[in-house]
Amino acid sequence: MNKCPFADFQNLIDPDTYANGMPYDELARIRRSGPIHYMDDPTRGVPYWLVTGRDEIDFISKNPQLFSNEARTALADEFTQEEIDSIQSNMTINMDPPRQMKSRKIVRATFTPRAVDSYEARFREHAKNIVDKVASRGECEFVEEVAAELPLLAILELxxxxxxxxxxxxEWTNTMMFNQDSEMAVDQEAAQIASFHVIEYAxxxxAEHKDNPKDDIIGALLRGTEREEGLNEDEFVWFFLMLIAAGNESTRTVTSHGMRLLMDHPDQLEYLVENPDRIPGACEEMLRYNTAFILMRRTAMEDVEIAGKQxxxxxxxxxxxxTVNQDESIFGEDAMAFDVRRAERMPDLYNQHRAFGIGQHFCLGTHLARLEMRVMFEEIIPRLRHPKLAGPIEYTRSSLVNGIKRMPITxxxxxKQDEAAA
Structure with a gap:
């Protein structure tokens, strides 16, 4: 079958496509026209297959021997072979099994549900302090003052x-993750400099661990487990770079969008005020409706047919x-609507969306992200009452992270209780 790029669809790996928020209608138009399309990319000069069907995404994600991260990285950008060899190949997200598995096994043992649950008291204390700082003011810049605080505090503390x-x-992770946005990173060189700062810190x-071993995530990565030897210094440095960036930005992003969606649907927000036990399910809907990572790349390692496409x-x-997270065939006719009660109708919602990916690169921080979101919204929802936008939302220009830069609210x-008593 001849490859004929679709010319009437938006280029979904152009960061400008997302500069004003997610193009929901365009995504629906593409998704409804089929699960896979051959697309042109004038910005990079390399055409690509756009995959929007869940079965197809799952198949590709679960077969790394056919669809590689390592060959050309997991990012949509085009890198020189020198850049791939010197920087990108060291990042776990750009590795294939078996090289990828060493750090994942160690982190999986560290981020078990039981281990993550043990962090709840500390996270809740942080979340309460975060809300305390803004609650009496009646206004805040939600992204930096609220959404960004707990994910960063949590990963740094751990x-x-x-x-x-x-x-x-x-500042370093902003520059690294949002290097397509000129306001957040002047250019690629600025992103590299920020990366070097994180590497130096790692x-x-x-070095400190050698002199004074610690019982935290850093210690676990360097020490290893009973079954897995620890990471060497080079492996640790590169993994730490990814851990800090992804662990911070992703949860901040979904928390920001979650608040945006609740303000857009005040009746649903009131439902959660009256039914706080439904907040965990609402968080799953936030994850489904606005995932943190928009897209990832794979490279075909041999000729293969998918959904009738060669x-x-x-x-x-x-x-x-x-696109897959708003598929009507999976989530129902109202899949493009935000509904905090969806998990009540669909108890396995957490298992149906692909906010954390699937397969070999399924996010290891899922339990951590869910805990952070739940604790944060359990503090926000009853205390920041009747929230409204106080200015325009500014989105990040990025085809990787579905971020919000600024969102002022009132x-x-x-x-305070003592003031009320007086």
Whole structure:
């Protein structure tokens, strides 16, 4: 079958496509026209297969021997072979099994549901303090003052990094993850410089561990488990870079969008005020409706047919998680609507969406992200009452992370108990 790029669809790996928010209607138009399309990309000059069907995404994700991360990275951008060899090949997200599995096995043992549940008291204390700082003011810039705080505090605390270094990591990870947005990273060189700062910090942590071993995530990665030897210094440095960036930005993003969606649907917000036990299910709907990572790339390692399309060895493949997460054939006729009660009708919602991917690169931080979201919204929803936008939402220009840069809001100022008594 001849490859004929679709010219009448938006280029879904162009960061400009997402500069004003997610193009829901365009995604629906593409999704409804079939599960896989051959698309042109004038911005990079390399056409690609856009995959929007869940069965197809699952098949590709579960067969790394056919569809590689390592060959050309998991990112939509085009890199020189030198860039791939010197930087990108060291990132776990850009590895294939078996090389990929070493760090994953160690982290999986560290982020078990039981281990993550043990963090709840600390996370709840942080979440309460975060809301305390803004509740009486009646206004805040939600992204930096609220959504960004707990994910960054949590991952830094779990890694034994002092709170006074939080601001540096906030700026470094912004520059690294949003290097397609000129406001957040001047250019690729700025992103590389930010990466080097994180790498230097990781090297310092590794050196400190040798002199004073610690019982935290850093210690677990370097020490290993009974079955797996620890990471060497090079492996640790690169894994730490990814852990800090992904562990921070992803949860911040879905928390920001979750608040946006609740403000857009005040009746649903009131339902959660009255039924706080439904907040965990609402968080699953937030994850489904606005995933943190928009898309990931694979490279075909041999000729293969998918959904009637003949994919050739070396072809670029883009897995678009947003489209599959709003598929009517999976989530019902109202799949494009946000509904915090969806999990009540669909108890396995958590298992049906692809917000955390699937297969060999399924997100290892799922339990952590869910805990952070739940704890944060359990503090936000009853206390930041009647929230409304106080200015335009500014989205990040990125085809990787579905981010919000700024979202000013107002709400009813919280009256302190002593003031109310007076």
């Amino acid at each position: 890694c034994g990094i002092p709170a006074e270094d939080r601001k540096d990591f906030f 090297m310092k942590l590794a 994919i050739s060895k070396g072809d670029k493949i883009i897995l678009h998680y947003h 709400f009813d100022p919280e009256v």
